[in-house]
Amino acid sequence: MTAAIEVIGLTKTYGDLRAVDGVDLTVGEGEFVGILGPNGAGKTTLLEMVEGLREPTAGSASVLGLPAWPRNAALLPRIGVQLQASSFFERLTAREQIHTFASLYGVAASRADEWLERVGLVEKADSRVEQLSGGQAQRLSIACALVHDPEVVFLDEPTAALDPQARRNLWDLLSGINDSGRTVVLTTHYMDEAEALADRVAIMDHGKLLVFDTPAALIHGLDAPTRITLTDGEVLTTREPAVEIARLAEQSRLDGVRVQTGTLEDVFLDLTGREYRA
Numbered sequence: 001m002t003a004a005i006e007v008i009g010l011t012k013t014y015g016d017l018r019a020v021d022g023v024d025l026t027v028g029e030g031e032f033v034g035i036l037g038p039n040g041a042g043k044t045t046l047l048e049m050v051e052g053l054r055e056p057t058a059g060s061a062s063v064l065g066l067p068a069w070p071r072n073a074a075l076l077p078r079i080g081v082q083l084q085a086s087s088f089f090e091r092l093t094a095r096e097q098i099h100t101f102a103s104l105y106g107v108a109a110s111r112a113d114e115w116l117e118r119v120g121l122v123e124k125a126d127s128r129v130e131q132l133s134g135g136q137a138q139r140l141s142i143a144c145a146l147v148h149d150p151e152v153v154f155l156d157e158p159t160a161a162l163d164p165q166a167r168r169n170l171w172d173l174l175s176g177i178n179d180s181g182r183t184v185v186l187t188t189h190y191m192d193e194a195e196a197l198a199d200r201v202a203i204m205d206h207g208k209l210l211v212f213d214t215p216a217a218l219i220h221g222l223d224a225p226t227r228i229t230l231t232d233g234e235v236l237t238t239r240e241p242a243v244e245i246a247r248l249a250e251q252s253r254l255d256g257v258r259v260q261t262g263t264l265e266d267v268f269l270d271l272t273g274r275e276y277r278a
């Protein structure tokens with residue numbers, strides 16, 4: 001696996017606070033990685049150091065084989081950083097906004113229009129950015145980050161402040177953006193989002209990276225029993241779900257059963273001893 005991102009011992013302190021505390025992380029080319037953690041875990045600080053926007057106190061980060069700090073001009077056309085919707089140029093329409101980004105990178109306006117279509121904003125192309133809904137604004141900011149076809153893209157909480165329906169709608173768009181082999185790093189508060197989108201998930205808490213693996217491996221590593229809920233409400237807890245399900249099938253009691261294994265929330269609880277609160 002060729003590394004798109006290599007982070008070694010990365011640390012950022014503010015006085016006594018270790019916002020990011022000795023993080024090691026290697027992201028392969030074409031991987032979709034989710035950085036998951038509660039408020040204040042250090043996700044944004046980590047991302048900004050990898051993007052070359054924030055100076056590390058210690059350690060190093062490299063992207064596509066080049067050091068991220070001091071800010072590396074050679075990297076800028078090769079990476080995409082999603083801006084918060086509040087960072088749009090004021091009073092521009094959605095089309096003018098993305099055309100401006102395209103021209104900064106020397107990209108043809110037609111390519112920018114293709115992105116508006118891809119993110120489902122053609123009908124809103126002539127609306128001013130401040131007239132867009134939260135979900136539409138996030139779509140536009142994702143399109144702006146991708147308009148120059150970067151090899152690595154960073155998305156910092158792209159679904160924050162959206163209602164559950166708008167969040168789900170954005171997942172379809174997000175899950176396709178590394179189809180062409182692009183590397184994606186996304187931070188999120190939401191366990192289900194990380195599980196649904198990411199090939200591997202890094203869980204952070206208090207500046208430290210606790211684990212980094214596929215969601216399935218993290219959950220499997222828990223060794224938690226499987227819960228089988230029957231239609232009459234009876235709950236069976238078992239470490240041999242295949243045997244239990246075969247028995248239920250024999251008894252023709254399989255209709256409507258719900259089978260639950262552990263979740264990433266259980267992984268967080270197991271690692272930290274406390275409930276996950278996004």
Ligand SMILES: Nc1ncnc2c1ncn2[C@@H]1O[C@H](COP(=O)(O)OP(=O)(O)OP(=O)(O)O)[C@@H](O)[C@H]1O
Binds near residue numbers: 019037043
């Ligand atoms: N410029 C700064 N000065 C002092 N403390 C800071 C600064 N930036 C971040 N912090 C602190 O560092 C810690 C990590 O913040 P960070 O924004 O990276 O967390 P996060 O995981 O992205 O949180 P959220 O999900 O709420 O955005 C927090 O305790 C925050 O208050």
